[in-house]
Amino acid sequence: MHEEIKNFDIAVLGGGPAGYTAAERAASGGMSVVLFEKNALGGVCLNEGCIPTKTLLYSAKLYKQFQNGAKYGISGENIAFDYSKIAARKTKIVRKLVAGIKSRMNEHDVTVINKEAKLENVNASFFTLSDETETYRARNMIICTGSETVVPPIPGIENHEYWTSREALASKEIPSSILIIGGGVIGMEFAALYNSFGCDVTVIEALPEILGNADAETAAFLREEYAKRGVKFYLNSFVTAFTEQGVEIKNNDGIQTLTSEKILLSVGRRPRWNGIGLEQLHLETSGKGIRVNENMQTSYPHVYACGDVTGFSLLAHTAAREAEVAVNHLLGKNDTMSYNAIPSVVYTQPEIASIGRTEKELSEKGIEYKTLKLSMNYSGRFVAENEGGNGFCKLLVDADGLLLGVHIIGTPASEFIVAAGMAIDRKIPINEWKKTIFPHPTVAEILKECMFA
Numbered sequence: 001m002h003e004e005i006k007n008f009d010i011a012v013l014g015g016g017p018a019g020y021t022a023a024e025r026a027a028s029g030g031m032s033v034v035l036f037e038k039n040a041l042g043g044v045c046l047n048e049g050c051i052p053t054k055t056l057l058y059s060a061k062l063y064k065q066f067q068n069g070a071k072y073g074i075s076g077e078n079i080a081f082d083y084s085k086i087a088a089r090k091t092k093i094v095r096k097l098v099a100g101i102k103s104r105m106n107e108h109d110v111t112v113i114n115k116e117a118k119l120e121n122v123n124a125s126f127f128t129l130s131d132e133t134e135t136y137r138a139r140n141m142i143i144c145t146g147s148e149t150v151v152p153p154i155p156g157i158e159n160h161e162y163w164t165s166r167e168a169l170a171s172k173e174i175p176s177s178i179l180i181i182g183g184g185v186i187g188m189e190f191a192a193l194y195n196s197f198g199c200d201v202t203v204i205e206a207l208p209e210i211l212g213n214a215d216a217e218t219a220a221f222l223r224e225e226y227a228k229r230g231v232k233f234y235l236n237s238f239v240t241a242f243t244e245q246g247v248e249i250k251n252n253d254g255i256q257t258l259t260s261e262k263i264l265l266s267v268g269r270r271p272r273w274n275g276i277g278l279e280q281l282h283l284e285t286s287g288k289g290i291r292v293n294e295n296m297q298t299s300y301p302h303v304y305a306c307g308d309v310t311g312f313s314l315l316a317h318t319a320a321r322e323a324e325v326a327v328n329h330l331l332g333k334n335d336t337m338s339y340n341a342i343p344s345v346v347y348t349q350p351e352i353a354s355i356g357r358t359e360k361e362l363s364e365k366g367i368e369y370k371t372l373k374l375s376m377n378y379s380g381r382f383v384a385e386n387e388g389g390n391g392f393c394k395l396l397v398d399a400d401g402l403l404l405g406v407h408i409i410g411t412p413a414s415e416f417i418v419a420a421g422m423a424i425d426r427k428i429p430i431n432e433w434k435k436t437i438f439p440h441p442t443v444a445e446i447l448k449e450c451m452f453a
Protein backbone atom coordinates (compact mmCIF):
# COMPACT_ATOMS: atom_id res chain seq x y z
CA MET A 1 0.00 0.00 0.00
CA HIS A 2 1.31 3.49 -0.88
CA GLU A 3 1.67 6.05 1.84
CA GLU A 4 -0.81 8.88 1.25
CA ILE A 5 0.93 12.10 0.29
CA LYS A 6 -0.87 15.28 1.27
CA ASN A 7 -0.69 18.13 -1.25
CA PHE A 8 -0.74 21.84 -0.45
CA ASP A 9 -0.27 25.14 -2.25
CA ILE A 10 2.12 26.35 0.45
CA ALA A 11 4.27 24.78 3.15
CA VAL A 12 5.25 27.18 5.92
CA LEU A 13 8.24 26.15 8.05
CA GLY A 14 7.96 27.64 11.53
CA GLY A 15 4.99 29.00 13.47
CA GLY A 16 6.33 32.28 14.86
CA PRO A 17 5.04 35.75 13.85
CA ALA A 18 6.32 35.26 10.28
CA GLY A 19 4.98 31.72 9.94
CA TYR A 20 1.55 32.13 11.49
CA THR A 21 0.97 35.44 9.65
CA ALA A 22 1.98 33.86 6.33
CA ALA A 23 -0.26 30.85 6.97
CA GLU A 24 -3.28 32.96 7.94
CA ARG A 25 -2.95 35.41 5.05
CA ALA A 26 -2.36 32.66 2.48
CA ALA A 27 -5.34 30.65 3.72
CA SER A 28 -7.52 33.81 3.65
CA GLY A 29 -6.41 34.24 0.05
CA GLY A 30 -7.81 30.79 -0.80
CA MET A 31 -4.61 28.74 -0.71
CA SER A 32 -4.23 25.38 1.02
CA VAL A 33 -1.55 25.68 3.70
CA VAL A 34 0.44 23.29 5.86
CA LEU A 35 2.31 24.91 8.75
CA PHE A 36 5.06 23.04 10.60
CA GLU A 37 5.97 24.05 14.14
CA LYS A 38 8.30 21.83 16.15
CA ASN A 39 7.79 23.61 19.49
CA ALA A 40 4.88 25.90 20.24
CA LEU A 41 2.84 28.08 17.90
CA GLY A 42 3.74 31.72 18.34
CA GLY A 43 7.48 31.04 18.10
CA VAL A 44 10.05 32.91 20.12
CA CYS A 45 7.89 36.03 20.25
CA LEU A 46 4.94 34.53 22.11
CA ASN A 47 6.72 31.82 24.06
CA GLU A 48 10.10 33.21 25.05
CA GLY A 49 10.45 36.71 23.68
CA CYS A 50 8.17 39.73 23.25
CA ILE A 51 5.14 38.61 25.25
CA PRO A 52 6.72 37.01 28.35
CA THR A 53 9.21 39.88 28.73
CA LYS A 54 6.50 42.52 28.44
CA THR A 55 4.25 40.66 30.88
CA LEU A 56 7.03 40.56 33.48
CA LEU A 57 7.99 44.17 32.77
CA TYR A 58 4.40 45.24 33.36
CA SER A 59 4.49 43.73 36.86
CA ALA A 60 7.84 45.48 37.43
CA LYS A 61 6.32 48.80 36.33
CA LEU A 62 3.30 48.36 38.63
CA TYR A 63 5.56 47.49 41.55
CA LYS A 64 7.62 50.66 41.02
CA GLN A 65 4.44 52.72 40.65
CA PHE A 66 3.09 51.38 43.94
CA GLN A 67 6.41 52.19 45.57
CA ASN A 68 6.26 55.72 44.15
CA GLY A 69 2.58 56.16 45.03
CA ALA A 70 3.32 58.90 47.57
CA LYS A 71 4.33 61.21 44.74
CA TYR A 72 0.74 60.97 43.52
CA GLY A 73 -0.88 61.27 46.94
CA ILE A 74 -1.37 57.51 47.32
CA SER A 75 0.06 55.72 50.31
CA GLY A 76 0.30 52.06 51.07
CA GLU A 77 2.12 49.81 53.46
CA ASN A 78 4.02 46.59 53.00
CA ILE A 79 4.21 46.87 49.24
CA ALA A 80 5.71 43.61 48.16
CA PHE A 81 5.95 41.26 45.21
CA ASP A 82 5.77 37.51 44.82
CA TYR A 83 7.85 36.70 41.79
CA SER A 84 6.58 33.13 41.58
CA LYS A 85 3.07 34.58 41.06
CA ILE A 86 4.39 37.10 38.54
CA ALA A 87 6.08 34.25 36.64
CA ALA A 88 2.92 32.13 36.83
CA ARG A 89 0.86 34.98 35.36
CA LYS A 90 3.39 35.27 32.53
CA THR A 91 2.91 31.58 31.75
CA LYS A 92 -0.87 32.01 31.80
CA ILE A 93 -0.72 34.96 29.38
CA VAL A 94 1.57 33.03 27.02
CA ARG A 95 -0.77 29.99 27.06
CA LYS A 96 -3.78 32.18 26.34
CA LEU A 97 -2.13 33.87 23.36
CA VAL A 98 -0.75 30.60 21.96
CA ALA A 99 -4.25 29.14 22.18
CA GLY A 100 -5.48 32.21 20.29
CA ILE A 101 -3.04 31.52 17.44
CA LYS A 102 -4.11 27.86 17.42
CA SER A 103 -7.77 28.81 17.00
CA ARG A 104 -6.90 31.34 14.28
CA MET A 105 -5.13 28.55 12.37
CA ASN A 106 -8.20 26.32 12.83
CA GLU A 107 -10.59 29.04 11.70
CA HIS A 108 -8.58 29.46 8.50
CA ASP A 109 -8.28 25.71 7.83
CA VAL A 110 -4.49 25.77 8.10
CA THR A 111 -3.15 22.25 8.63
CA VAL A 112 -0.80 22.56 11.62
CA ILE A 113 1.80 19.84 12.07
CA ASN A 114 3.36 19.97 15.50
CA LYS A 115 6.65 18.44 14.43
CA GLU A 116 9.92 19.40 12.83
CA ALA A 117 9.74 19.75 9.04
CA LYS A 118 12.49 18.32 6.85
CA LEU A 119 12.84 18.96 3.17
CA GLU A 120 13.24 15.53 1.59
CA ASN A 121 13.55 16.43 -2.07
CA VAL A 122 12.67 18.93 -4.74
CA ASN A 123 11.50 18.51 -8.31
CA ALA A 124 10.35 20.97 -10.94
CA SER A 125 6.83 21.30 -9.60
CA PHE A 126 6.89 20.67 -5.89
CA PHE A 127 8.79 20.34 -2.63
CA THR A 128 8.49 17.12 -0.67
CA LEU A 129 8.64 17.50 3.10
CA SER A 130 8.35 15.03 5.92
CA ASP A 131 7.84 15.11 9.65
CA GLU A 132 9.34 11.64 10.05
CA THR A 133 5.99 9.87 9.93
CA GLU A 134 4.07 11.60 7.10
CA THR A 135 4.97 13.11 3.75
CA TYR A 136 3.69 16.39 2.37
CA ARG A 137 4.00 18.08 -0.99
CA ALA A 138 3.77 21.79 -1.64
CA ARG A 139 4.17 23.96 -4.72
CA ASN A 140 5.63 26.82 -2.69
CA MET A 141 7.58 27.05 0.51
CA ILE A 142 7.98 29.90 3.02
CA ILE A 143 10.92 29.51 5.40
CA CYS A 144 10.14 31.14 8.75
CA THR A 145 12.45 29.17 11.02
CA GLY A 146 13.53 32.18 13.09
CA SER A 147 16.71 32.70 15.09
CA GLU A 148 18.63 31.46 18.13
CA THR A 149 20.74 33.04 20.86
CA VAL A 150 24.39 33.59 19.98
CA VAL A 151 26.78 31.98 22.46
CA PRO A 152 30.16 33.63 21.88
CA PRO A 153 33.31 31.46 22.10
CA ILE A 154 34.57 32.97 25.35
CA PRO A 155 37.29 30.81 26.94
CA GLY A 156 35.87 28.77 29.83
CA ILE A 157 32.22 29.41 28.95
CA GLU A 158 31.59 25.70 28.37
CA ASN A 159 32.40 24.94 32.01
CA HIS A 160 30.28 27.73 33.42
CA GLU A 161 26.59 28.01 34.12
CA TYR A 162 24.84 30.92 32.48
CA TRP A 163 21.37 32.00 31.46
CA THR A 164 20.17 33.06 28.06
CA SER A 165 16.86 34.91 27.79
CA ARG A 166 15.13 31.50 27.72
CA GLU A 167 16.38 30.42 31.17
CA ALA A 168 15.88 33.91 32.59
CA LEU A 169 12.23 33.84 31.49
CA ALA A 170 11.73 30.31 32.82
CA SER A 171 13.06 31.21 36.29
CA LYS A 172 10.54 31.53 39.13
CA GLU A 173 12.93 33.57 41.24
CA ILE A 174 14.74 36.90 41.07
CA PRO A 175 18.47 36.43 41.68
CA SER A 176 20.19 38.60 44.27
CA SER A 177 22.70 39.77 41.64
CA ILE A 178 23.11 39.38 37.89
CA LEU A 179 25.81 40.14 35.38
CA ILE A 180 24.26 40.93 32.01
CA ILE A 181 26.69 40.43 29.12
CA GLY A 182 25.44 42.63 26.28
CA GLY A 183 23.66 45.95 26.76
CA GLY A 184 21.43 45.70 23.69
CA VAL A 185 17.64 45.85 23.76
CA ILE A 186 17.15 42.41 25.33
CA GLY A 187 19.93 43.00 27.88
CA MET A 188 18.51 46.38 28.88
CA GLU A 189 14.96 45.06 29.23
CA PHE A 190 16.23 42.37 31.61
CA ALA A 191 18.34 44.99 33.42
CA ALA A 192 15.15 47.04 33.91
CA LEU A 193 13.22 44.01 35.13
CA TYR A 194 15.79 42.84 37.67
CA ASN A 195 16.62 46.35 38.86
CA SER A 196 12.93 47.03 39.57
CA PHE A 197 12.75 43.95 41.78
CA GLY A 198 15.82 44.90 43.81
CA CYS A 199 18.43 42.67 42.15
CA ASP A 200 21.97 44.01 41.93
CA VAL A 201 22.48 44.48 38.17
CA THR A 202 25.73 44.95 36.22
CA VAL A 203 25.73 45.42 32.45
CA ILE A 204 28.87 44.71 30.40
CA GLU A 205 28.91 46.24 26.93
CA ALA A 206 31.74 46.02 24.39
CA LEU A 207 30.65 49.18 22.54
CA PRO A 208 31.08 52.73 23.86
CA GLU A 209 27.31 52.97 24.49
CA ILE A 210 24.38 50.65 25.25
CA LEU A 211 21.67 49.79 22.68
CA GLY A 212 23.95 49.31 19.67
CA ASN A 213 22.71 51.28 16.67
CA ALA A 214 20.08 53.24 18.58
CA ASP A 215 20.07 57.04 18.69
CA ALA A 216 23.07 57.84 20.88
CA GLU A 217 21.32 60.57 22.88
CA THR A 218 18.35 58.39 23.90
CA ALA A 219 20.68 55.48 24.73
CA ALA A 220 22.86 57.70 26.96
CA PHE A 221 19.75 59.15 28.65
CA LEU A 222 18.49 55.65 29.46
CA ARG A 223 21.86 54.49 30.73
CA GLU A 224 22.18 57.52 33.01
CA GLU A 225 18.65 56.95 34.30
CA TYR A 226 19.39 53.32 35.22
CA ALA A 227 22.79 54.23 36.64
CA LYS A 228 20.92 56.57 39.04
CA ARG A 229 18.80 53.58 40.03
CA GLY A 230 21.91 51.56 40.86
CA VAL A 231 22.67 49.59 37.69
CA LYS A 232 26.43 49.39 37.11
CA PHE A 233 27.62 49.77 33.53
CA TYR A 234 30.96 48.68 32.10
CA LEU A 235 31.19 50.18 28.60
CA ASN A 236 34.00 49.53 26.12
CA SER A 237 34.51 46.34 28.10
CA PHE A 238 35.17 42.88 26.70
CA VAL A 239 34.51 39.60 28.47
CA THR A 240 37.78 37.74 28.06
CA ALA A 241 37.14 34.57 30.09
CA PHE A 242 34.81 32.70 32.40
CA THR A 243 36.93 31.50 35.31
CA GLU A 244 36.26 29.78 38.63
CA GLN A 245 36.45 33.21 40.25
CA GLY A 246 33.87 34.79 37.95
CA VAL A 247 33.69 36.71 34.68
CA GLU A 248 36.92 38.31 33.57
CA ILE A 249 36.58 41.59 31.69
CA LYS A 250 39.10 43.80 30.00
CA ASN A 251 38.81 47.54 29.42
CA ASN A 252 40.94 50.68 29.61
CA ASP A 253 41.30 50.16 33.36
CA GLY A 254 42.88 46.75 32.78
CA ILE A 255 41.60 43.30 33.62
CA GLN A 256 39.20 42.58 36.47
CA THR A 257 36.95 39.75 37.60
CA LEU A 258 33.28 40.35 38.33
CA THR A 259 31.10 38.00 40.32
CA SER A 260 27.36 37.55 40.61
CA GLU A 261 24.74 34.94 41.45
CA LYS A 262 23.64 34.67 37.83
CA ILE A 263 25.06 35.53 34.43
CA LEU A 264 22.78 36.44 31.55
CA LEU A 265 24.18 36.18 28.05
CA SER A 266 22.48 38.60 25.67
CA VAL A 267 24.97 39.37 22.91
CA GLY A 268 22.56 38.83 20.04
CA ARG A 269 20.64 36.32 17.96
CA ARG A 270 21.41 34.65 14.67
CA PRO A 271 19.18 33.13 11.98
CA ARG A 272 18.77 29.35 11.95
CA TRP A 273 17.78 27.11 9.06
CA ASN A 274 20.43 24.39 9.05
CA GLY A 275 19.97 20.65 9.38
CA ILE A 276 16.51 20.39 7.84
CA GLY A 277 17.37 19.61 4.23
CA LEU A 278 17.37 23.20 2.98
CA GLU A 279 21.07 22.84 2.08
CA GLN A 280 20.03 21.14 -1.17
CA LEU A 281 18.53 24.46 -2.35
CA HIS A 282 21.91 26.22 -2.09
CA LEU A 283 20.15 29.40 -1.01
CA GLU A 284 22.13 32.59 -1.37
CA THR A 285 22.85 34.31 1.91
CA SER A 286 23.34 37.98 2.68
CA GLY A 287 26.00 37.54 5.34
CA LYS A 288 23.26 38.06 7.93
CA GLY A 289 20.72 35.44 6.88
CA ILE A 290 18.89 34.03 3.86
CA ARG A 291 19.05 36.57 1.04
CA VAL A 292 15.66 37.76 -0.22
CA ASN A 293 14.47 40.32 -2.73
CA GLU A 294 11.81 42.98 -2.14
CA ASN A 295 9.08 40.32 -2.58
CA MET A 296 10.76 38.07 0.02
CA GLN A 297 11.74 35.55 -2.66
CA THR A 298 14.96 33.63 -2.07
CA SER A 299 17.39 32.66 -4.83
CA TYR A 300 15.42 29.40 -5.33
CA PRO A 301 12.17 29.64 -7.32
CA HIS A 302 8.95 29.30 -5.27
CA VAL A 303 10.89 29.56 -2.00
CA TYR A 304 10.37 32.60 0.21
CA ALA A 305 12.00 33.50 3.53
CA CYS A 306 10.55 35.82 6.18
CA GLY A 307 11.30 36.95 9.70
CA ASP A 308 14.47 36.52 11.75
CA VAL A 309 15.82 33.92 9.31
CA THR A 310 16.60 36.75 6.89
CA GLY A 311 18.74 38.33 9.65
CA PHE A 312 17.50 41.80 8.72
CA SER A 313 15.69 43.30 11.61
CA LEU A 314 15.06 40.53 14.19
CA LEU A 315 11.76 42.05 15.23
CA ALA A 316 8.34 40.43 15.35
CA HIS A 317 6.50 43.22 13.52
CA THR A 318 9.05 43.12 10.66
CA ALA A 319 8.57 39.34 10.48
CA ALA A 320 4.80 39.68 10.19
CA ARG A 321 5.01 42.37 7.51
CA GLU A 322 7.54 40.34 5.50
CA ALA A 323 5.12 37.42 5.63
CA GLU A 324 2.31 39.60 4.26
CA VAL A 325 4.55 40.73 1.40
CA ALA A 326 5.54 37.13 0.53
CA VAL A 327 1.94 35.96 0.52
CA ASN A 328 0.76 38.96 -1.50
CA HIS A 329 3.41 38.13 -4.09
CA LEU A 330 2.23 34.52 -4.18
CA LEU A 331 -1.34 35.74 -4.61
CA GLY A 332 -0.29 37.97 -7.50
CA LYS A 333 -0.90 41.21 -5.56
CA ASN A 334 1.39 44.18 -5.98
CA ASP A 335 3.35 44.62 -2.75
CA THR A 336 6.98 45.10 -1.78
CA MET A 337 8.89 45.16 1.50
CA SER A 338 10.20 48.49 2.73
CA TYR A 339 12.58 48.81 5.68
CA ASN A 340 12.35 52.62 5.81
CA ALA A 341 10.05 52.83 8.77
CA ILE A 342 10.48 49.88 11.11
CA PRO A 343 9.65 50.94 14.65
CA SER A 344 12.07 49.90 17.35
CA VAL A 345 11.10 49.92 21.02
CA VAL A 346 12.95 49.35 24.28
CA TYR A 347 10.40 48.51 26.98
CA THR A 348 12.34 49.96 29.89
CA GLN A 349 10.97 52.73 32.14
CA PRO A 350 11.07 55.18 30.48
CA GLU A 351 10.39 53.51 27.16
CA ILE A 352 12.40 54.32 24.07
CA ALA A 353 10.69 54.28 20.68
CA SER A 354 12.50 55.10 17.45
CA ILE A 355 11.85 54.97 13.76
CA GLY A 356 13.75 55.88 10.61
CA ARG A 357 17.31 57.16 10.50
CA THR A 358 19.56 58.14 13.38
CA GLU A 359 21.70 61.31 13.39
CA LYS A 360 24.80 59.12 13.10
CA GLU A 361 23.48 57.41 9.95
CA LEU A 362 22.50 60.74 8.38
CA SER A 363 25.87 62.31 9.17
CA GLU A 364 27.75 59.30 7.80
CA LYS A 365 25.75 59.48 4.57
CA GLY A 366 26.25 63.24 4.35
CA ILE A 367 22.48 63.88 4.41
CA GLU A 368 21.56 67.33 5.69
CA TYR A 369 18.87 67.49 8.32
CA LYS A 370 17.54 69.73 11.04
CA THR A 371 16.59 68.61 14.53
CA LEU A 372 13.31 69.54 16.19
CA LYS A 373 13.59 68.52 19.82
CA LEU A 374 11.52 69.10 22.94
CA SER A 375 11.39 67.84 26.48
CA MET A 376 8.56 65.37 27.12
CA ASN A 377 7.31 67.91 29.66
CA TYR A 378 5.77 69.84 26.74
CA SER A 379 3.04 67.18 26.85
CA GLY A 380 0.48 67.92 29.57
CA ARG A 381 -0.52 64.30 29.81
CA PHE A 382 3.11 63.24 30.27
CA VAL A 383 3.51 65.73 33.13
CA ALA A 384 0.26 64.54 34.71
CA GLU A 385 1.34 60.91 34.65
CA ASN A 386 5.11 61.15 35.24
CA GLU A 387 5.75 63.06 38.44
CA GLY A 388 9.34 64.32 38.28
CA GLY A 389 9.80 62.46 34.99
CA ASN A 390 11.76 63.62 32.01
CA GLY A 391 12.67 62.52 28.51
CA PHE A 392 12.58 64.04 25.05
CA CYS A 393 11.23 63.73 21.58
CA LYS A 394 13.45 64.43 18.59
CA LEU A 395 12.36 64.76 14.96
CA LEU A 396 14.97 64.69 12.19
CA VAL A 397 13.72 66.53 9.13
CA ASP A 398 15.28 67.05 5.68
CA ALA A 399 15.48 70.24 3.61
CA ASP A 400 12.10 69.46 1.95
CA GLY A 401 10.37 69.10 5.30
CA LEU A 402 10.24 65.32 5.09
CA LEU A 403 10.66 63.31 8.24
CA LEU A 404 13.80 61.14 8.28
CA GLY A 405 13.77 59.81 11.82
CA VAL A 406 12.04 60.14 15.19
CA HIS A 407 13.57 59.21 18.54
CA ILE A 408 11.59 59.41 21.75
CA ILE A 409 12.42 58.56 25.32
CA GLY A 410 9.32 58.77 27.48
CA THR A 411 6.50 56.33 28.27
CA PRO A 412 4.32 55.34 26.38
CA ALA A 413 6.26 56.24 23.23
CA SER A 414 5.72 52.69 21.92
CA GLU A 415 2.01 53.42 21.58
CA PHE A 416 2.31 56.36 19.18
CA ILE A 417 5.59 55.91 17.29
CA VAL A 418 3.49 54.36 14.51
CA ALA A 419 2.13 57.84 13.68
CA ALA A 420 5.69 58.94 12.86
CA GLY A 421 6.14 55.71 10.90
CA MET A 422 3.20 56.60 8.69
CA ALA A 423 4.61 60.07 8.05
CA ILE A 424 8.00 58.62 7.09
CA ASP A 425 6.65 55.73 5.02
CA ARG A 426 4.00 57.80 3.20
CA LYS A 427 6.39 60.74 2.83
CA ILE A 428 4.00 63.20 4.44
CA PRO A 429 5.78 66.57 4.76
CA ILE A 430 5.84 68.10 8.24
CA ASN A 431 3.71 71.00 6.99
CA GLU A 432 0.95 68.57 6.06
CA TRP A 433 1.39 66.29 9.04
CA LYS A 434 1.06 69.18 11.47
CA LYS A 435 -2.52 69.73 10.24
CA THR A 436 -3.50 66.39 11.82
CA ILE A 437 -5.60 66.82 14.96
CA PHE A 438 -4.10 64.89 17.86
CA PRO A 439 -6.41 64.00 20.77
CA HIS A 440 -5.84 66.14 23.85
CA PRO A 441 -4.44 65.45 26.34
CA THR A 442 -2.22 62.65 25.07
CA VAL A 443 1.49 62.01 25.28
CA ALA A 444 1.39 61.66 21.47
CA GLU A 445 0.86 65.43 21.26
CA ILE A 446 4.60 65.73 21.84
CA LEU A 447 4.99 64.89 18.13
CA LYS A 448 2.84 67.84 17.14
CA GLU A 449 4.57 70.16 19.61
CA CYS A 450 7.90 69.13 18.10
CA MET A 451 6.71 69.93 14.58
CA PHE A 452 6.21 73.54 15.71
CA ALA A 453 9.47 73.65 17.72
Ligand SMILES: Cc1cc2nc3c(=O)[nH]c(=O)nc-3n(C[C@H](O)[C@H](O)[C@H](O)COP(=O)(O)OP(=O)(O)OC[C@H]3O[C@@H](n4cnc5c(N)ncnc54)[C@H](O)[C@@H]3O)c2cc1C
Pocket: 013, 014, 015, 016, 017, 018, 019, 036, 037, 038, 039, 040, 042, 043, 044, 045, 046, 048, 049, 050, 051, 053, 115, 116, 117, 118, 144, 145, 146, 147, 165, 186, 276, 306, 307, 308, 309, 314, 315, 316, 317, 318, 319
Ligand atom coordinates in the same frame (compact mmCIF):
# COMPACT_ATOMS: atom_id res chain seq x y z
C1 LIG B 1 13.81 37.99 25.05
C2 LIG B 1 13.30 38.49 23.73
C3 LIG B 1 12.48 39.59 23.70
C4 LIG B 1 12.00 40.06 22.48
N1 LIG B 1 11.18 41.15 22.48
C5 LIG B 1 10.71 41.62 21.31
C6 LIG B 1 9.83 42.73 21.28
O1 LIG B 1 9.46 43.28 22.31
N2 LIG B 1 9.38 43.15 20.08
C7 LIG B 1 9.77 42.55 18.91
O2 LIG B 1 9.33 42.98 17.85
N3 LIG B 1 10.60 41.51 18.91
C8 LIG B 1 11.07 41.01 20.08
N4 LIG B 1 11.88 39.93 20.08
C9 LIG B 1 12.26 39.32 18.79
C10 LIG B 1 11.10 38.45 18.27
O3 LIG B 1 10.81 37.45 19.20
C11 LIG B 1 11.50 37.84 16.93
O4 LIG B 1 11.87 38.87 16.04
C12 LIG B 1 10.34 37.08 16.32
O5 LIG B 1 9.92 36.03 17.17
C13 LIG B 1 10.74 36.52 14.95
O6 LIG B 1 9.69 35.80 14.41
P1 LIG B 1 9.95 34.62 13.39
O7 LIG B 1 8.61 34.12 12.99
O8 LIG B 1 10.90 35.03 12.34
O9 LIG B 1 10.74 33.50 14.21
P2 LIG B 1 10.48 32.77 15.60
O10 LIG B 1 9.54 33.52 16.46
O11 LIG B 1 11.82 32.41 16.10
O12 LIG B 1 9.72 31.44 15.16
C14 LIG B 1 10.34 30.45 14.42
C15 LIG B 1 9.67 29.14 14.75
O13 LIG B 1 10.09 28.16 13.83
C16 LIG B 1 10.13 26.90 14.47
N5 LIG B 1 10.97 26.04 13.65
C17 LIG B 1 12.26 26.23 13.29
N6 LIG B 1 12.66 25.25 12.46
C18 LIG B 1 11.60 24.43 12.28
C19 LIG B 1 11.36 23.25 11.52
N7 LIG B 1 12.30 22.71 10.77
N8 LIG B 1 10.14 22.66 11.59
C20 LIG B 1 9.17 23.18 12.38
N9 LIG B 1 9.34 24.30 13.10
C21 LIG B 1 10.52 24.92 13.06
C22 LIG B 1 10.69 27.25 15.85
O14 LIG B 1 10.34 26.26 16.80
C23 LIG B 1 10.02 28.60 16.13
O15 LIG B 1 8.84 28.44 16.90
C24 LIG B 1 12.37 39.41 21.28
C25 LIG B 1 13.19 38.29 21.31
C26 LIG B 1 13.65 37.83 22.52
C27 LIG B 1 14.54 36.60 22.54
